[in-house]
Amino acid sequence: MFAHLKAVWTFRYFWMSLVRMDLRSRYRRSVLGIGWSVLHPLAMSAVFCLVFAEIMKVQGGDPAGYPAQWRWYAAYLLCGMSVWSFIQTSTAIGCQALLMNEAYIRQCPLPYGIYPLRTVMGTGIHFVISMAVVVALVCVMKGTPAPLGLLWAVIPVLVLLFLFCWALATLAAFATVYFHDTAHLVEVGSQLFFFLTPIMYPRTILEAKGAKALVDLNPVVVFLELIRTPLVDGTLPAAQVYVQGVVLTLAAVGLAFGTIGWLQKKVIFHM
Amino acid sequence: MAKIELRDVGLTFTIRQHRKVTFKEYLLRGLFLQSRNPKVAVHALSNLTLTAAEGDRIGVIGHNGAGKSSLLKLLAGVYPPTAGTRVVEGRICSLFDIALGFEPDASGWDNIRYRSYLLGETPRTVSRKTDQIAAFSELGDFLNIPVRYYSSGMMVRLAFSISTAVEPEVLLIDEVLGAGDLAFQIKAKQRMREMMASARLMVLVTHEIPTLEQICNRAIWLQHGSVMMEGKPDEVVAAYKASITGATPPPPGSPPPGAGSDSVSQPPTPKPHVGALTAAA
Numbered sequence: 001m002f003a004h005l006k007a008v009w010t011f012r013y014f015w016m017s018l019v020r021m022d023l024r025s026r027y028r029r030s031v032l033g034i035g036w037s038v039l040h041p042l043a044m045s046a047v048f049c050l051v052f053a054e055i056m057k058v059q060g061g062d063p064a065g066y067p068a069q070w071r072w073y074a075a076y077l078l079c080g081m082s083v084w085s086f087i088q089t090s091t092a093i094g095c096q097a098l099l100m101n102e103a104y105i106r107q108c109p110l111p112y113g114i115y116p117l118r119t120v121m122g123t124g125i126h127f128v129i130s131m132a133v134v135v136a137l138v139c140v141m142k143g144t145p146a147p148l149g150l151l152w153a154v155i156p157v158l159v160l161l162f163l164f165c166w167a168l169a170t171l172a173a174f175a176t177v178y179f180h181d182t183a184h185l186v187e188v189g190s191q192l193f194f195f196l197t198p199i200m201y202p203r204t205i206l207e208a209k210g211a212k213a214l215v216d217l218n219p220v221v222v223f224l225e226l227i228r229t230p231l232v233d234g235t236l237p238a239a240q241v242y243v244q245g246v247v248l249t250l251a252a253v254g255l256a257f258g259t260i261g262w263l264q265k266k267v268i269f270h271m
Numbered sequence: 272m273a274k275i276e277l278r279d280v281g282l283t284f285t286i287r288q289h290r291k292v293t294f295k296e297y298l299l300r301g302l303f304l305q306s307r308n309p310k311v312a313v314h315a316l317s318n319l320t321l322t323a324a325e326g327d328r329i330g331v332i333g334h335n336g337a338g339k340s341s342l343l344k345l346l347a348g349v350y351p352p353t354a355g356t357r358v359v360e361g362r363i364c365s366l367f368d369i370a371l372g373f374e375p376d377a378s379g380w381d382n383i384r385y386r387s388y389l390l391g392e393t394p395r396t397v398s399r400k401t402d403q404i405a406a407f408s409e410l411g412d413f414l415n416i417p418v419r420y421y422s423s424g425m426m427v428r429l430a431f432s433i434s435t436a437v438e439p440e441v442l443l444i445d446e447v448l449g450a451g452d453l454a455f456q457i458k459a460k461q462r463m464r465e466m467m468a469s470a471r472l473m474v475l476v477t478h479e480i481p482t483l484e485q486i487c488n489r490a491i492w493l494q495h496g497s498v499m500m501e502g503k504p505d506e507v508v509a510a511y512k513a514s515i516t517g518a519t520p521p522p523p524g525s526p527p528p529g530a531g532s533d534s535v536s537q538p539p540t541p542k543p544h545v546g547a548l549t550a551a552a
Contacts, residue, residue, distance in 0.1 A: 014388035018374070021385075025376045103371035108389055109348035265351040269284055 001257045007111040015114045019121040026122075034129070041085075041130040042137075045078035048200065071141040072232070079134045079228045080199040086127035087165055087220060088190045093119045094169025095176040095183040102271055112260050112267070116169035124162055131158065131227075138231055150230040157226040160249045164223070167252035174259050177270050197221060219248050273361030273440040273472040275323040275346060281354030282316040282341055282496070315341040316496040319355075323472055323489075330487035330504060331476045332511055338496035339476040343367055343443045346474060361472065364390060364439030366431065373426065379414030380405075383433055390437045400436050407462070408432035409455075428455055435462055442466065442473040460486075480508055 008015075027033040049070065097115040104110060138147045176182040197220050198206055206215050215221055222244045229237045287310055316338045323329055331339045344350045345357060347365040372389070373382050383404050387397045405414055408428045418426065435442075463486060466473070477483050483490060483504055490507035492500040500507050 010391070011388065013392070013394060014385065017381075017385055017388060021374060021377050021381065028376075103368070103373075104389070106344075106349055107347075107365060107368055107372045110389075268350060 001261070004111050004113060004257065004260065008113050008117065011110055011114060014110075015118050015121070018118050019125075022118070022122045023125060037126045037129040038133055041078055041082055041133055044081055045074055045137075048077050048081070049074045075134070075138040075141050075232045076202075076228065077200060078130075078137055079232055080224055082127060082130040082134055083161070083224055083227055084194065084197065084199050084220065085130075086123060086161065087168065087223070088194070089123045090120050090165035091168045091172050091186055092183070092190065093123060094165075094172040095186055097169055097173035098177050098267065098271070099173075105268060105271065112264050113166075113170065113256075116166055116173050120162070120166045120169050124165070128158070134231065146234055147231050150234065150236070153230045153236055154227055157223065157245060160245055161223050161227070164219075164249045164252050167249075167256035170256040171252075171259055174263055174267060177267055193220070197224070199224065222248055273325045274358070275321065275360075275441065275472060275474075276358040277319055277321040277345075277352075277355065279355035280316060280319045280321075280345065280352045280357055281314070282338075282345055282350055283353045284313040284315060285310050286313060287311070314496055316345065316352075317354075318497060321491070321498070323474070325472055327489055328473045328487045329475065330483035330490045331474065331493060332478070332480070332483065332490065332508070333493035333499070337493040339493055340367065340445055341496070342493065343445055343474060343476055346441070347443050359441060361440030362391060362437075363441045363443065364434050364437060365443040366434050367443065367445035367476075373418045373430075375419040376417050378417055379408075379410060379421075379429060382418050382429065383414075386430075386433045387437060390434070390439070392437060404432045404436045407436070407458075424452060424455075431455075431459055435466060440471050442471060444473070445476045446478065480512075484508060 023034075027036065030036065032039065094116050097119045098105065098112070101115045101118070105112075105115075135147055135151070139145050172182060172186060196206075196214060197218055198215065199220075203215050203221065206212070222241060225237050225241050226245050229235060319342070331342060333339050341350065343365065344367070345352060346359055347363055347367075348357075348359065349365075351357075372386065374385060377385070380401065383401050384397055387400065387404075392400070408414075408431075410425060410428060413421070413425060418429070421429070460482075473487075475483065475487060487504050490502065490504040491498055492507050492511050500510055
């Protein structure tokens with residue numbers, strides 16, 4: 001594992017320049033360019049806010065009544081959507097990580113961790129941008145710069161989340177080489193997962209329906225709580241949740257390294 | 272110190288007759304249906320032993336499908352051996368599948384950088400070499416346009432210029448000398464000789480016998496994934512030629528005339544001409 005990490009570090013210039021190229025080529029010939037990364041989460045939450053807060057009158061959050069509740073909901077939703085879409089796109093794009101880089105794999109034996117890293121770095125940059133939008137929006141909605149005070153509790157969690165997403169992308173990439181339908185299963189599965197996860201609604205709704213176990217077992221909920229609670233509600237989550245987050249990440253990263261170690265001498269014969 | 276040591280190396284690909292595995296196959300395999308899509312083992316290399324030290328320039332010849340390219344890829348570390356051990360020391364540079372591994376949307380300049388990083392360079396060493404690489408490739412203003420629009424000859428020029436600029440310790444080449452236009456071929460050969468002068472290890476796969484005889488100091492004749500003969504280039508080439516032009520086309524798989532006395536290892540059983548297919552256990 002350490003040898004693997006060292007090799008990833010040795011080739012850092014290689015994958016970092018590819019990440020930079022991916023970013024540039026993604027917005028080639030686009031007028032707004034990287035502005036889309038900012039605009040996309042904003043537009044998404046505007047739509048959801050309109051639907052859920054205005055049309056369906058979702059309850060929860062601020063007890064102060066309608067306008068305050070609406071503002072709380074916008075921040076809550078945007079934060080949740082950003083975290084979710086980082087995890088979801090990392091896994092979905094991660095599926096193609098090895099197949100897309102087949103040319104390199106067939107030419108030069110690089111550590112396999114590099115390829116998922118390339119894709120997750122790409123989505124991670126968009127995630128960081130949308131998190132910055134979230135923090136700004138929460139400050140605007142609440143009218144105070146208070147959320148900035150809790151950033152120190154959020155930033156380490158973002159690092160954890162990044163590692164977690166890399167692990168998911170690695171697992172998805174290897175699974176896809178052996179079973180090409182994985183990409184489609186991930187797509188369908190994540191749709192289902194999205195509605196089972198308290199992203200658009202507070203977790204109390206699921207708990208009230210008697211599906212508490214579903215919430216407790218959901219790995220995404222841990223990260224949602226660790227990031228959303230300090231930013232949107234302004235309170236620190238329980239220490240127990242932090243422990244859960246660390247254990248979860250370590251387990252996923254361990255699994256990913258285990259998979260690389262297990263398959264790195266075999267996967268080429270299946271591509 | 273560059274070194275190659277292959278001991279009893281085997282490389283077996285397990286493939287399916289039809290590339291796709293159907294849903295039915297997934298469900299019914301092993302239950303009661305005999306599989307209609309059996310696994311087939313392709314023995315690309317078998318029982319191959321090879322040692323090379325610094326200064327060796329090895330030329331590899333053989334029929335199509337004899338395992339020449341597989342040998343190079345195994346040396347490069349792309350394919351891990353499925354049997355035996357492989358030890359290759361030194362910085363490896365491989366010139367095969369040359370059009371692969373370019374980022375088509377990036378410009379020539381960018382690709383020079385990516386590939387140099389891939390070969391283990393750092394930004395500091397690259398900036399010194401980019402001009403040198405560009406000059407050797409003679410691509411001029413074409414380096415500013417995306418590699419997507421390059422002709423295959425231009426691609427080879429660029430790839431060759433980069434790969435030979437990084438002073439590899441172990442150089443693995445698969446018939447690139449035949450590509451590019453005449454002027455570039457002459458230049459490429461010139462540069463190859465320069466690289467050889469710096470006494471590195473090289474393995475060259477080629478069908479161009481004169482090139483092999485000029486450049487290499489050792490030759491290997493591969494057949495069915497095994498070493499048919501190994502020795503001085505002129506002797507091996509003579510035996511190889513004799514096997515082709517000799518008494519009418521020889522029956523597939525039979526040991527060629529003239530190979531007997533010098534032969535290092537013989538394939539254990541006669542096998543079909545191209546590759547060797549057997550049903551996997």
